[in-house]
Amino acid sequence: MSKVLVIGAGGVGSVAVHKMAQLPDIFSDITLASRTVAKCDAIAASVKERFGVTVHTAQVDADDVAATTALIRQIEPKLVVNLALPYQDLHIMDACLAAGVNYMDTANYEPRDEAHFEYSWQWAYQERFRQAGLMALLGSGFDPGVTSVFATYLKKHYLDRIDTLDILDCNGGDHGQHFATNFNPEINIREVTAVARHWENGAWVESPPLSTKQAFDFEAVGPKNMYLMYHEELESLAKHLPEIKRIRFWMTFGDAYLKHLEVLQNVGMTRIDPVLYNGVEIIPLQFLKAVLPEPASLGSTTTGKTNIGDIATGIAKDGSAKTFYIYNICDHEDAYAETGNQAVSYTTGVPAMIGAAMMLTGTWAGSGVFNMEQMDPDPYMDMLNRHGLPWQVKELDGPLGF
16 A cells, blocks of 8 residues: 655546546555646546545645655655656656656657757766666656566567557547547647657668558557657666567548648648737747647547557567557547546556556566566556456558558
Protein backbone atom coordinates (compact mmCIF):
# COMPACT_ATOMS: atom_id res chain seq x y z
CA MET A 1 0.00 0.00 0.00
CA SER A 2 1.49 3.29 -1.09
CA LYS A 3 0.88 7.00 -1.39
CA VAL A 4 1.10 8.43 -4.90
CA LEU A 5 1.10 12.02 -6.15
CA VAL A 6 -0.26 12.52 -9.68
CA ILE A 7 0.51 15.87 -11.33
CA GLY A 8 -1.71 16.81 -14.28
CA ALA A 9 -5.51 16.90 -14.46
CA GLY A 10 -6.19 16.46 -18.16
CA GLY A 11 -7.80 13.43 -19.76
CA VAL A 12 -4.80 11.16 -19.11
CA GLY A 13 -4.59 12.22 -15.47
CA SER A 14 -8.30 11.58 -15.10
CA VAL A 15 -8.08 8.06 -16.51
CA ALA A 16 -4.98 7.21 -14.47
CA VAL A 17 -6.61 8.30 -11.21
CA HIS A 18 -9.88 6.48 -12.02
CA LYS A 19 -7.86 3.29 -12.65
CA MET A 20 -5.68 3.73 -9.55
CA ALA A 21 -8.78 4.10 -7.39
CA GLN A 22 -9.84 0.59 -8.44
CA LEU A 23 -6.65 -0.91 -6.97
CA PRO A 24 -6.59 0.25 -3.32
CA ASP A 25 -4.18 -2.53 -2.36
CA ILE A 26 -1.53 -0.79 -4.47
CA PHE A 27 -2.69 2.84 -4.46
CA SER A 28 -3.81 3.32 -0.87
CA ASP A 29 -3.65 7.13 -0.91
CA ILE A 30 -3.95 9.25 -4.08
CA THR A 31 -3.38 12.99 -4.42
CA LEU A 32 -4.08 14.74 -7.73
CA ALA A 33 -2.46 18.13 -8.26
CA SER A 34 -2.62 20.70 -11.03
CA ARG A 35 -2.28 24.40 -11.68
CA THR A 36 -6.11 24.50 -11.77
CA VAL A 37 -7.35 22.75 -8.65
CA ALA A 38 -10.98 22.89 -9.87
CA LYS A 39 -10.07 20.32 -12.54
CA CYS A 40 -8.66 18.06 -9.83
CA ASP A 41 -11.79 18.48 -7.73
CA ALA A 42 -14.03 17.50 -10.68
CA ILE A 43 -12.00 14.33 -11.28
CA ALA A 44 -12.01 13.49 -7.57
CA ALA A 45 -15.81 13.90 -7.50
CA SER A 46 -16.16 11.51 -10.46
CA VAL A 47 -13.92 8.92 -8.78
CA LYS A 48 -15.92 9.22 -5.54
CA GLU A 49 -19.21 8.79 -7.40
CA ARG A 50 -18.06 5.81 -9.47
CA PHE A 51 -15.90 3.90 -6.98
CA GLY A 52 -16.47 5.43 -3.54
CA VAL A 53 -12.78 6.27 -3.21
CA THR A 54 -11.51 9.61 -1.90
CA VAL A 55 -8.87 11.35 -4.01
CA HIS A 56 -7.12 14.28 -2.34
CA THR A 57 -6.47 17.37 -4.45
CA ALA A 58 -3.89 20.14 -4.41
CA GLN A 59 -2.84 23.18 -6.39
CA VAL A 60 0.69 23.37 -7.81
CA ASP A 61 2.52 25.18 -10.58
CA ALA A 62 4.82 22.44 -11.88
CA ASP A 63 7.09 25.07 -13.44
CA ASP A 64 7.96 26.15 -9.90
CA VAL A 65 10.48 23.60 -8.63
CA ALA A 66 10.45 24.93 -5.06
CA ALA A 67 6.65 24.79 -4.83
CA THR A 68 6.54 21.31 -6.35
CA THR A 69 9.26 20.13 -3.96
CA ALA A 70 7.33 21.54 -1.02
CA LEU A 71 4.15 19.73 -2.09
CA ILE A 72 6.01 16.44 -2.48
CA ARG A 73 7.54 16.84 0.99
CA GLN A 74 4.14 17.68 2.45
CA ILE A 75 2.41 14.62 0.94
CA GLU A 76 5.37 12.22 1.28
CA PRO A 77 4.41 9.94 -1.63
CA LYS A 78 6.40 6.90 -2.65
CA LEU A 79 6.07 7.95 -6.33
CA VAL A 80 5.33 11.08 -8.34
CA VAL A 81 3.45 10.37 -11.58
CA ASN A 82 4.00 13.25 -13.99
CA LEU A 83 1.03 13.59 -16.37
CA ALA A 84 1.51 17.32 -16.89
CA LEU A 85 2.93 19.03 -19.99
CA PRO A 86 6.22 17.68 -21.39
CA TYR A 87 7.75 21.15 -20.95
CA GLN A 88 7.57 20.50 -17.22
CA ASP A 89 9.34 17.13 -17.07
CA LEU A 90 12.73 18.45 -15.96
CA HIS A 91 11.22 20.71 -13.30
CA ILE A 92 9.33 17.78 -11.80
CA MET A 93 12.40 15.53 -12.00
CA ASP A 94 14.37 18.22 -10.15
CA ALA A 95 11.67 18.38 -7.48
CA CYS A 96 11.70 14.59 -7.08
CA LEU A 97 15.48 14.62 -6.60
CA ALA A 98 15.20 17.42 -4.05
CA ALA A 99 12.48 15.58 -2.13
CA GLY A 100 13.99 12.10 -2.52
CA VAL A 101 11.05 10.49 -4.36
CA ASN A 102 10.79 8.21 -7.41
CA TYR A 103 9.54 9.65 -10.71
CA MET A 104 7.47 8.43 -13.69
CA ASP A 105 6.07 10.11 -16.82
CA THR A 106 4.40 9.29 -20.14
CA ALA A 107 6.14 11.64 -22.59
CA ASN A 108 9.68 12.93 -23.06
CA TYR A 109 10.78 16.46 -22.31
CA GLU A 110 10.59 19.11 -25.00
CA PRO A 111 11.41 22.82 -24.74
CA ARG A 112 8.53 25.28 -24.99
CA ASP A 113 10.09 27.39 -27.71
CA GLU A 114 11.18 24.60 -30.05
CA ALA A 115 9.37 21.52 -31.38
CA HIS A 116 12.31 19.27 -30.58
CA PHE A 117 11.81 15.76 -29.25
CA GLU A 118 14.64 13.74 -27.77
CA TYR A 119 15.55 11.94 -24.56
CA SER A 120 18.99 13.50 -24.08
CA TRP A 121 17.77 16.02 -21.49
CA GLN A 122 16.22 13.31 -19.32
CA TRP A 123 18.94 10.71 -19.90
CA ALA A 124 21.35 13.34 -18.53
CA TYR A 125 19.71 12.74 -15.11
CA GLN A 126 20.93 9.13 -15.02
CA GLU A 127 23.80 9.64 -12.59
CA ARG A 128 21.88 11.99 -10.29
CA PHE A 129 19.03 9.48 -9.86
CA ARG A 130 21.46 6.58 -9.52
CA GLN A 131 23.49 8.31 -6.81
CA ALA A 132 20.29 9.27 -4.98
CA GLY A 133 19.09 5.66 -5.06
CA LEU A 134 15.95 6.77 -6.93
CA MET A 135 14.21 5.43 -10.01
CA ALA A 136 12.89 7.49 -12.91
CA LEU A 137 10.76 5.61 -15.44
CA LEU A 138 10.24 7.44 -18.73
CA GLY A 139 7.37 7.08 -21.17
CA SER A 140 4.80 4.76 -19.57
CA GLY A 141 1.93 5.72 -21.87
CA PHE A 142 0.83 3.77 -24.92
CA ASP A 143 3.12 5.31 -27.51
CA PRO A 144 5.64 5.73 -26.07
CA GLY A 145 5.22 2.99 -23.52
CA VAL A 146 3.15 -0.02 -24.48
CA THR A 147 4.61 0.03 -27.99
CA SER A 148 8.09 -0.50 -26.50
CA VAL A 149 6.82 -3.22 -24.16
CA PHE A 150 5.16 -4.91 -27.16
CA ALA A 151 8.55 -4.96 -28.89
CA THR A 152 10.38 -6.47 -25.93
CA TYR A 153 7.59 -9.00 -25.42
CA LEU A 154 7.97 -10.17 -29.02
CA LYS A 155 11.73 -10.31 -28.55
CA LYS A 156 11.39 -12.38 -25.38
CA HIS A 157 8.79 -14.87 -26.57
CA TYR A 158 8.67 -14.91 -30.38
CA LEU A 159 11.80 -13.53 -32.03
CA ASP A 160 15.46 -14.10 -31.22
CA ARG A 161 16.27 -11.04 -33.31
CA ILE A 162 14.12 -8.16 -34.55
CA ASP A 163 15.23 -6.78 -37.90
CA THR A 164 12.45 -4.29 -38.65
CA LEU A 165 9.83 -2.74 -36.39
CA ASP A 166 6.84 -0.67 -37.48
CA ILE A 167 4.60 1.02 -34.90
CA LEU A 168 1.07 1.68 -36.19
CA ASP A 169 -1.22 4.10 -34.33
CA CYS A 170 -4.77 4.28 -35.63
CA ASN A 171 -7.56 6.32 -34.08
CA GLY A 172 -10.74 5.31 -35.86
CA GLY A 173 -12.92 7.45 -33.62
CA ASP A 174 -15.36 10.17 -34.62
CA HIS A 175 -15.83 13.04 -32.14
CA GLY A 176 -18.41 14.90 -34.22
CA GLN A 177 -16.37 18.13 -34.40
CA HIS A 178 -15.17 19.89 -37.55
CA PHE A 179 -11.66 20.06 -36.08
CA ALA A 180 -10.39 18.95 -32.69
CA THR A 181 -7.49 16.99 -31.24
CA ASN A 182 -7.85 13.99 -28.95
CA PHE A 183 -5.11 15.16 -26.61
CA ASN A 184 -3.55 18.52 -25.79
CA PRO A 185 -3.85 20.51 -29.08
CA GLU A 186 -0.58 22.32 -28.51
CA ILE A 187 1.40 19.10 -28.08
CA ASN A 188 -0.53 17.27 -30.82
CA ILE A 189 0.01 19.90 -33.51
CA ARG A 190 3.70 20.42 -32.64
CA GLU A 191 4.20 16.68 -33.01
CA VAL A 192 2.28 16.28 -36.27
CA THR A 193 3.93 19.23 -38.02
CA ALA A 194 7.49 18.24 -37.05
CA VAL A 195 9.95 16.80 -39.58
CA ALA A 196 9.41 13.05 -39.99
CA ARG A 197 12.30 10.79 -39.00
CA HIS A 198 12.85 7.06 -38.88
CA TRP A 199 15.80 4.88 -37.89
CA GLU A 200 17.50 2.87 -40.64
CA ASN A 201 20.89 1.14 -40.71
CA GLY A 202 22.26 3.05 -37.76
CA ALA A 203 21.22 6.55 -38.80
CA TRP A 204 18.24 8.89 -38.83
CA VAL A 205 16.48 9.38 -42.16
CA GLU A 206 14.46 12.60 -42.43
CA SER A 207 11.52 13.50 -44.67
CA PRO A 208 9.08 16.44 -44.80
CA PRO A 209 6.11 16.30 -42.39
CA LEU A 210 3.24 14.08 -43.58
CA SER A 211 4.98 13.44 -46.91
CA THR A 212 5.04 9.61 -46.71
CA LYS A 213 1.63 7.92 -46.78
CA GLN A 214 0.56 4.27 -46.81
CA ALA A 215 -2.84 2.61 -46.63
CA PHE A 216 -3.45 -0.11 -44.03
CA ASP A 217 -6.54 -2.13 -43.14
CA PHE A 218 -6.91 -1.98 -39.35
CA GLU A 219 -8.97 -4.61 -37.59
CA ALA A 220 -12.20 -3.19 -36.09
CA VAL A 221 -11.59 0.13 -37.86
CA GLY A 222 -11.09 -0.58 -41.56
CA PRO A 223 -8.77 0.88 -44.22
CA LYS A 224 -7.02 4.10 -43.19
CA ASN A 225 -4.27 6.31 -44.54
CA MET A 226 -1.32 6.46 -42.18
CA TYR A 227 1.63 8.82 -42.28
CA LEU A 228 5.27 8.41 -41.36
CA MET A 229 6.16 10.52 -38.29
CA TYR A 230 8.84 10.86 -35.69
CA HIS A 231 7.92 9.57 -32.25
CA GLU A 232 10.14 9.49 -29.20
CA GLU A 233 10.17 5.74 -28.62
CA LEU A 234 12.13 5.35 -31.87
CA GLU A 235 15.15 6.88 -30.12
CA SER A 236 15.02 4.70 -27.02
CA LEU A 237 14.27 1.54 -29.02
CA ALA A 238 17.25 2.24 -31.29
CA LYS A 239 19.45 2.67 -28.21
CA HIS A 240 18.27 -0.33 -26.20
CA LEU A 241 17.56 -2.75 -29.08
CA PRO A 242 20.47 -1.84 -31.41
CA GLU A 243 19.99 -4.99 -33.50
CA ILE A 244 16.93 -3.47 -35.19
CA LYS A 245 17.89 -2.27 -38.65
CA ARG A 246 14.82 -0.13 -39.28
CA ILE A 247 12.25 1.40 -36.90
CA ARG A 248 9.31 3.46 -38.18
CA PHE A 249 6.26 5.10 -36.62
CA TRP A 250 2.97 5.59 -38.49
CA MET A 251 -0.14 7.49 -37.43
CA THR A 252 -3.52 7.75 -39.15
CA PHE A 253 -5.16 11.08 -40.00
CA GLY A 254 -8.40 11.82 -41.81
CA ASP A 255 -8.49 14.10 -44.84
CA ALA A 256 -10.60 16.70 -43.01
CA TYR A 257 -8.09 16.91 -40.14
CA LEU A 258 -5.21 17.38 -42.57
CA LYS A 259 -7.04 20.06 -44.57
CA HIS A 260 -7.87 22.05 -41.43
CA LEU A 261 -4.28 21.68 -40.25
CA GLU A 262 -2.96 22.89 -43.62
CA VAL A 263 -5.14 26.00 -43.47
CA LEU A 264 -4.12 26.74 -39.88
CA GLN A 265 -0.45 26.41 -40.85
CA ASN A 266 -0.89 28.64 -43.87
CA VAL A 267 -2.39 31.46 -41.80
CA GLY A 268 0.27 31.17 -39.08
CA MET A 269 -1.89 29.70 -36.31
CA THR A 270 0.51 26.82 -35.61
CA ARG A 271 3.50 29.07 -34.94
CA ILE A 272 5.22 28.71 -31.56
CA ASP A 273 7.15 32.00 -31.68
CA PRO A 274 5.65 35.10 -29.97
CA VAL A 275 3.48 37.55 -31.92
CA LEU A 276 2.72 41.07 -30.67
CA TYR A 277 -1.06 41.69 -30.51
CA ASN A 278 -2.49 44.83 -28.93
CA GLY A 279 0.77 45.34 -27.10
CA VAL A 280 0.75 41.81 -25.66
CA GLU A 281 2.94 38.91 -26.76
CA ILE A 282 0.94 35.79 -27.58
CA ILE A 283 1.91 32.40 -29.01
CA PRO A 284 -0.46 31.63 -31.93
CA LEU A 285 -0.53 27.89 -31.19
CA GLN A 286 -1.40 28.54 -27.54
CA PHE A 287 -4.23 30.84 -28.64
CA LEU A 288 -5.46 28.13 -31.01
CA LYS A 289 -5.44 25.65 -28.12
CA ALA A 290 -7.65 28.04 -26.13
CA VAL A 291 -10.34 28.21 -28.84
CA LEU A 292 -10.36 24.50 -29.80
CA PRO A 293 -12.53 22.01 -27.89
CA GLU A 294 -10.95 20.76 -24.67
CA PRO A 295 -9.92 17.13 -25.42
CA ALA A 296 -11.37 15.96 -22.09
CA SER A 297 -14.78 17.26 -23.24
CA LEU A 298 -14.90 14.97 -26.29
CA GLY A 299 -15.57 11.73 -24.43
CA SER A 300 -19.35 11.92 -24.48
CA THR A 301 -19.51 12.44 -28.26
CA THR A 302 -16.75 10.13 -29.46
CA THR A 303 -17.58 6.79 -31.07
CA GLY A 304 -15.46 4.15 -32.78
CA LYS A 305 -12.23 2.38 -31.84
CA THR A 306 -8.48 2.78 -31.67
CA ASN A 307 -6.03 0.14 -32.90
CA ILE A 308 -2.38 0.56 -31.89
CA GLY A 309 0.37 -2.00 -32.23
CA ASP A 310 3.74 -3.20 -33.53
CA ILE A 311 4.65 -5.23 -36.60
CA ALA A 312 8.03 -6.90 -36.14
CA THR A 313 9.99 -8.99 -38.64
CA GLY A 314 13.02 -11.04 -37.66
CA ILE A 315 14.43 -14.44 -36.84
CA ALA A 316 12.03 -16.57 -34.81
CA LYS A 317 12.91 -18.98 -32.00
CA ASP A 318 12.92 -21.86 -34.51
CA GLY A 319 15.47 -20.07 -36.72
CA SER A 320 13.05 -19.10 -39.49
CA ALA A 321 12.19 -15.60 -40.70
CA LYS A 322 8.78 -14.54 -39.37
CA THR A 323 6.60 -11.46 -38.96
CA PHE A 324 4.36 -10.88 -35.94
CA TYR A 325 1.68 -8.25 -35.32
CA ILE A 326 0.88 -7.40 -31.70
CA TYR A 327 -1.86 -4.86 -31.01
CA ASN A 328 -4.67 -3.57 -28.82
CA ILE A 329 -8.14 -2.43 -29.86
CA CYS A 330 -9.88 0.02 -27.54
CA ASP A 331 -13.49 1.24 -27.77
CA HIS A 332 -14.12 4.96 -27.18
CA GLU A 333 -17.59 4.42 -25.71
CA ASP A 334 -16.42 1.69 -23.33
CA ALA A 335 -13.60 3.94 -22.13
CA TYR A 336 -16.06 6.77 -21.51
CA ALA A 337 -18.48 4.51 -19.64
CA GLU A 338 -15.75 3.46 -17.20
CA THR A 339 -13.81 6.70 -16.70
CA GLY A 340 -15.66 9.57 -18.41
CA ASN A 341 -12.87 9.90 -21.00
CA GLN A 342 -12.39 8.84 -24.62
CA ALA A 343 -10.04 6.05 -25.72
CA VAL A 344 -7.04 8.23 -26.61
CA SER A 345 -6.85 9.37 -22.98
CA TYR A 346 -7.71 5.84 -21.80
CA THR A 347 -4.93 4.17 -23.79
CA THR A 348 -2.39 6.50 -22.16
CA GLY A 349 -3.88 6.70 -18.67
CA VAL A 350 -4.15 2.94 -18.16
CA PRO A 351 -0.45 2.32 -19.00
CA ALA A 352 0.45 5.20 -16.68
CA MET A 353 -1.37 3.43 -13.86
CA ILE A 354 0.33 0.14 -14.73
CA GLY A 355 3.80 1.69 -14.84
CA ALA A 356 3.13 3.23 -11.44
CA ALA A 357 1.95 -0.14 -10.12
CA MET A 358 5.13 -1.81 -11.41
CA MET A 359 7.22 0.68 -9.43
CA LEU A 360 5.13 0.79 -6.26
CA THR A 361 5.06 -3.01 -5.93
CA GLY A 362 8.80 -3.30 -6.65
CA THR A 363 8.12 -5.45 -9.72
CA TRP A 364 10.22 -2.97 -11.66
CA ALA A 365 13.02 -1.47 -9.59
CA GLY A 366 16.43 0.12 -9.96
CA SER A 367 18.44 3.26 -9.41
CA GLY A 368 18.76 5.64 -12.35
CA VAL A 369 16.74 6.66 -15.39
CA PHE A 370 15.01 3.88 -17.34
CA ASN A 371 13.02 3.50 -20.54
CA MET A 372 10.25 0.96 -20.90
CA GLU A 373 12.15 -1.49 -23.12
CA GLN A 374 14.75 -1.98 -20.37
CA MET A 375 12.18 -3.65 -18.10
CA ASP A 376 10.69 -7.17 -18.01
CA PRO A 377 7.59 -6.99 -20.24
CA ASP A 378 5.65 -9.94 -18.79
CA PRO A 379 4.08 -8.45 -15.62
CA TYR A 380 3.19 -5.25 -17.50
CA MET A 381 1.57 -7.22 -20.31
CA ASP A 382 -0.41 -9.23 -17.77
CA MET A 383 -1.80 -6.04 -16.21
CA LEU A 384 -2.75 -4.66 -19.64
CA ASN A 385 -4.95 -7.71 -20.16
CA ARG A 386 -6.52 -7.41 -16.72
CA HIS A 387 -7.13 -3.67 -16.66
CA GLY A 388 -8.82 -2.72 -19.88
CA LEU A 389 -6.26 -2.95 -22.69
CA PRO A 390 -6.26 -6.59 -23.85
CA TRP A 391 -3.79 -7.39 -26.63
CA GLN A 392 -3.33 -10.13 -29.19
CA VAL A 393 -0.49 -11.49 -31.30
CA LYS A 394 -0.86 -12.74 -34.86
CA GLU A 395 1.69 -14.18 -37.24
CA LEU A 396 1.50 -12.47 -40.63
CA ASP A 397 2.25 -14.10 -43.97
CA GLY A 398 5.28 -11.89 -44.44
CA PRO A 399 6.79 -8.47 -43.75
CA LEU A 400 5.07 -5.23 -44.73
CA GLY A 401 5.30 -4.51 -48.43
CA PHE A 402 6.42 -0.94 -47.96
